[in-house]
Amino acid sequence: MRVNRKPQTAGVYRQYLNAALDLFYPTRCAVCESRSSDVLCCGCHDELPIISGERCDRCGLPTVFDTPVCEGCKGVDYGFDTAVAPVSYGGVGKQLVRALKYDGDFAVARRVMAPLMVGSLVERRYERVVAVPMHPSRRRMRGFNQAEVLAQEVAGFIGVEVSGGFEVLRRVRDQVELSAVERRRNVHGAFRFGGRIKGTVLLVDDVFTTGATMSECASELIRAGAGEVHAVSFCRTC
Numbered sequence: 001m002r003v004n005r006k007p008q009t010a011g012v013y014r015q016y017l018n019a020a021l022d023l024f025y026p027t028r029c030a031v032c033e034s035r036s037s038d039v040l041c042c043g044c045h046d047e048l049p050i051i052s053g054e055r056c057d058r059c060g061l062p063t064v065f066d067t068p069v070c071e072g073c074k075g076v077d078y079g080f081d082t083a084v085a086p087v088s089y090g091g092v093g094k095q096l097v098r099a100l101k102y103d104g105d106f107a108v109a110r111r112v113m114a115p116l117m118v119g120s121l122v123e124r125r126y127e128r129v130v131a132v133p134m135h136p137s138r139r140r141m142r143g144f145n146q147a148e149v150l151a152q153e154v155a156g157f158i159g160v161e162v163s164g165g166f167e168v169l170r171r172v173r174d175q176v177e178l179s180a181v182e183r184r185r186n187v188h189g190a191f192r193f194g195g196r197i198k199g200t201v202l203l204v205d206d207v208f209t210t211g212a213t214m215s216e217c218a219s220e221l222i223r224a225g226a227g228e229v230h231a232v233s234f235c236r237t238c
Contacts, residue, residue: 027039027107029041029044030095030096030099030105030107030108031044031092031095031096038111039105039107039108039111039112040092040096040108040111040112044092045092045112047091047092048091048092048093048116049088049090049091049092049093050086050088050116051086051087051088051120051236051238054067055084056068056069056070056072056073057069057082058070058073058078058081058082058083059072059073059078059082059083059211060082060083060084060208060236061073061236062238073211076211077215078211078214078215078218079214079216079217079218079219079221079229080203080214080215080218080229080230080231081218081228081229082122082230082231083208083211083214083230083231083232083233083236084120084121084230084231084232085117085120085208085232085233085234085235085236086116086117086119086120086234087116087234087236088235088236088237088238089207089209089235089236093234093235094235096108096112096113096234097146097206097207097234097235100146100206101142101146104143106149109146109149109150109153110153113150113206113234114150114153114156114157115157117150117154117204117233117234118154118157118158120232121158121202121230121232124200124230125200126158126199126200126201126202126230127160127197127198127199127200127201128161128163128197128199128201129151129154129155129158129160129161129162129163129202129204130162130163130168130169130197130201130203130204130221131145131148131150131151131162131163131205132169132203132204132213132214132217133145133147133168133169133170133171133191133217134147134171135171136170136171146206147204147205147206148162150204150205150206150234151204154202154204154232158202160202163197167193167194167197169191169192169193169217169220169221170192170193170194171190171191172190172191172192187212187213187215187216188216189216190216191217191220192220193221193223193224196224196225197221197224197225197226198225199226199227199228200226200227200228200229200230201226201228201229201230202230202231202232203221203229203230204231204232204233205231205232205233206233207233207234207236207237208233208235208236208237209236209237214233217229218231
């Protein structure tokens with residue numbers, strides 16, 4: 001009786017091929033899950049919706065020409081001095097936020113998100129980095145705050161300490177599932193900073209939407225003694 005051994009041989013070859021691929025491409029892309037030499041494959045990296053060109057100096061919204069205040073933030077009393085984000089909230093950018101936020105993929109923060117955030121900053125001296133806080137109940141549920149992860153990585157790149165201990169910004173009211181108008185109404189008094197802070201502060205979050213959260217955080221930091229507050233996030237809605 002003749003035995004066909006081709007399937008078994010093919011299986012062995014496939015195992016060797018997979019072992020070789022794992023050697024040269026040891027990780028999976030955080031977005032498309034294809035084999036990659038880094039946390040983001042070249043294809044997905046090329047599809048990052050990078051915000052380029054001119055933008056508003058105040059809120060970071062892309063504009064036709066450079067302007068200190070755009071139509072979007074004219075008349076809005078933001079607590080921060082400036083806000084910037086390197087990536088638009090969509091496509092690969094949004095998927096990276098989800099990979100960090102819901103999958104706990106800290107590597108994407110270290111390898112992709114934080115470097116882009118640092119690259120978008122205007123060169124200035126920061127005395128402290130502060131993360132936008134998560135409500136304690138939600139932090140316990142998730143186990144971490146993605147803004148804190150990004151703040152730690154950004155601080156490491158620029159060589160500045162992250163605010164901690166008693167000198168930390170805390171959220172005392174949640175903002176989940178509120179509309180833009182409701183967020184602005186609800187955010188007032190939603191944050192408390194323990195202790196005092198001084199100098200120029202870099203405020204870090206994952207996504208900039210209406211700016212209400214970062215604005216109130218910045219206002220609280222100013223009340224606590226900060227001279228200037230500049231905000232940076234990985235993504236922003238455009």
